[in-house]
Amino acid sequence: MQLSPSAHLDTFAREALPPADQWPTLEFTIPDVQYPERLNAAVELIDRTIDRFGADRDAIVLADGTTWSYGLLQHRANQFAQVLTEDLGLVPGNRVMLRMLNGPWTVACWLGALKAGMVVVTTMVAWRAQEVRGITERVRPRVAVVDHRGLTDAEEAFAGLPGAPIILVAGGHEDALLSACDAKDGVFTPVDTAADDVALLGATSGTTGVPKVTMHFHRDILANADTFAKHILHLTPDDVSASTAPLAFTFGLGGNVVFPLRTGGSMVLVERATPVELAKLIRPLGITVLYTAPTGYRTVIKEGLADELGRLRLGVAAGEHLTISTFEAVETASGLRLVNGIGSTEMLHVFISASGDDIRPGATGKAVPGYRAAVFDDDGRVLGAGEPGRLGVIGPTGCRYLDDERQQVYVHDGWNITGDTFVMDEDGYLTFHARNDSMIVTAGYNVGAPEVEEAVLAHPGVLECAVIGCDDPDRGTIVAAFVVPREGVEPTEELTASILETVKSRLAIYKCPRRVEYITALPRNPSGKVQHFILRERAALAAAAAETITQGA
Template sequence: MSMTQSAHVDTFTRDHLPPANTWPALEFSLPELQYPERLNAAAVLIDNAVAEHGPDRPALRTPDGRAWSYGELQQRANQVAQVLTDDLGVVPGNRVLLRGPNNPWLVAAWLGVLKAGGVVVTTMPMLRSSEIATLIHLTKPVVAISDHRCLDELKEAAPDALTVLAYGGADNGDLTNRCAEKSGKFTTVDTAADDVALLGPTSGTTGKPKVTMHFHRDVLANADTFARHILQPTAEDVFAGSPPLAFTFGLGGLVVFPLRFGASSLLTEKAGPVELAQYAAKAGATILFTAPTAYRAILKENRGDLLRGLRVAVSAGEHLSKETWVAVREATGLRLVNGIGATEMLHVFISAAGYDIRPGTTGRAVPGYRATILDEDGNDLGPGHTGRLAVIGPTGCRYLDDPRQSTYVVHGWNVTGDTFSMDEDGYFTYQARSDDMIVSSGYNIGAPEVEAAIDQHPDVVENAVIGRSDPERGTVVCAFVVLREGVVGDAAKRKEIQDFVKATIAPYKYPRDVRFVTELPRNPSGKLQHFKLRDSIADETEQLTAAGQSQA
């Protein structure tokens, strides 16, 4: 597979791409996907936007009513690039780890790293030190830029060789103060379109996170497929949403898409569903990104009125049921845009908008992508069948040093780990996850990672984790725990284990349902049988449903 001349002095990412014969097929079927060989995504997203729309147009908004213009964002991104290159010696290809909540300085840092030719590794601010240490080991950053409120876990995880730079604090060495001393004039590094721009960590279904590798052209491709053809944004749109920028869903919806089309974005550091809807309504948001869980919570509080100013409401991150779609339609008049994406693909690749939406389905392949259903042997099943969802387009899976590349890519197709059916019209309907990923309130949680955290508790002999259906969150983490002899499995011990997990890994991964058992089901060779636990949960759900219907 031929690649253009790299601008990277530090060749780590190019050296650690998977072998070319394990890559998925890539297709650039639309005119807008014909990118030049030399391309820097940050130059397109901010420099070109300033040239086209002027420096005074609002770019980033915050709930307190303040806004950064495109010109201000460009200046601060340039200043970040100057600090990285002039003060810290960052060279093209170096990795820079970012850590912080959704706010303008995180976006400026993200753009600044790309302008300097660096490779961005954006991490969740909720991650604990052990999780951060794993990502540092995998991606080998030379600099970490962190919100000053998120330093403790990072410093505990960071090796001595890693330079840690805080922003938003009062310290003289703070990034914001260092940027103020820079001119804001910077010549963006002339990267290749297929130079790696970002490393996106995923939740690990084997306990070890996978790190996806995305090129500069990939960053733009999702804007030129899903955003351009499904959302159809204009410069007058205001984007808002709940996903963190460390999720590629949030990166696209709150940074790449608005900047690509000269629009603005409302960034909220932390907000519950109703609070998010209030902020969005106050800011005049027209496009909202959040999970079905959030839409259900807003309706439960009878605040559907807060959504009526939206032009488009996007639901992704977890399965959107027909019942939720209908409820939102009746309460707000909105036809929720459903969609499925993957960190491996960067963003949404199956969706539908407007009257193309068929409630209960996820949609059709987004223009620029094509999708199908495969059987267990990788054969194309075509319409009318249920099987593994597979997709091909301008983006695709490339894992950093990970043998799971050969599992995700099958005969050139990206196989997502989801079971879907497809009808004769090309509409896809979600059935289930086909791996150990638990999708809860839009967060991807690897069951083995939670099991490993629970196992560290001194009173736990062994445990098994599965996803349990939940009417509010879609799915919750359910743990079956065997305690050491003599330890009582009561409510206090349940809370103790939950708190232990929250302190060990990111808090959103903790088991909301903990069940104490004397043993776990295993086959004759001793292998744990998670499917039997899933079956027991399914039987329990059926019994509860039947009981409810008989009472009615």
């Protein structure tokens, strides 16, 4: 592995890359991802797009219809780059942390930092001080741009840290970010970064409870746009994109920022967008492409907004398993055939998908052009069609963790092993079976949690469901279902019996939940993924409490 000469004067990021023998194989098999040695992603996304389409077209649309043009976004990004280098004294390779909600200034700061050769670290405003402190200690940012509403947590997070970052407050009565940028002329010469200079450090969404920090190059930022967005979504300059995901997560960053800018389209930005809120904006703002989790589409239909979904050109579902029942419910209600996809923070965005006539309901899709996929057994042997195993992927992007021994868990023999169990058919279509950590072994049988979840969701009284394996003193491990009833449906013994009858009518008896617990909402991280580890912790505490009561008796 030979890296290009870096433009970074602060070499922290390059030195923190995993050892070369732990890297995944990287392949650039299609012309779209064959990039020059020198490449600055922000230059490509804003400057080159303006060269192609002009500066006057809308880049950002806000909920009230206010817009930022490409020219204004470019100007603000350049101003921020000037603030970093001229006022704050940063040099290429320094880390810049963004703790901001979805908004135009977030995009401007992100682009400006990349133009200046910095490494961007995006974090959730919803994270509390302890979570932010842990990431800060690892990535060592020089500057943190903080939304004024999250200032208290940021100050607590940084208190007492050696080399704590300079805080630049965004918004509020004393908007330091705006004041600093307004003092600049917006003329900036971008840093000539290498295509393989680290541009982003992204924390994983933490479904296991322990986030990892992924490392992405300038070329990686463009690669998912030039594969998934181009060959699967076929985005055009006329598309208006919107996503419920925060820009701190790569799903939101790609769909809401990188993909529109790469293709000359526009993005709708709402600070804390819900699926219903965005659905109500489809008509007035002309949204054509929506990105949200499958449960988001279910919620939109439940709220009587199916006709709004029918106005979309594309509905992209990712972040969790898209069940066939959800696919069919959305298509029946709105006529919209959801584009399924699987991606990961490690790979930056979606790498398995299908759209249009290539969609096969129930299947996730095929490897996106530029990527290839295989299914492996536990010993690393490639499995044949119809055999469930671990999904492995190779393409122009790949996993690189910052100083983390789990690098060797995700990458095996050059393959990115995603942590998902899939089945591939003879045509290369991949069907999701379970997360590797959601495969439940009970009474000697393997039970895929998503399969049980779909059966439970078939009951008309169930709004949402999550299934886990739960320790049981008599049976070892049992299948447990956490159920959110629909509005107006009471959680009774009769409801439980009815749900179990529905499951038994669809699945083998050993897959039927032995325990059903009702909750008001499933625990989710800000990207919409169900946090199964929280449910496991809850089940473990309940089991321990029951055992204590039994022993006391």
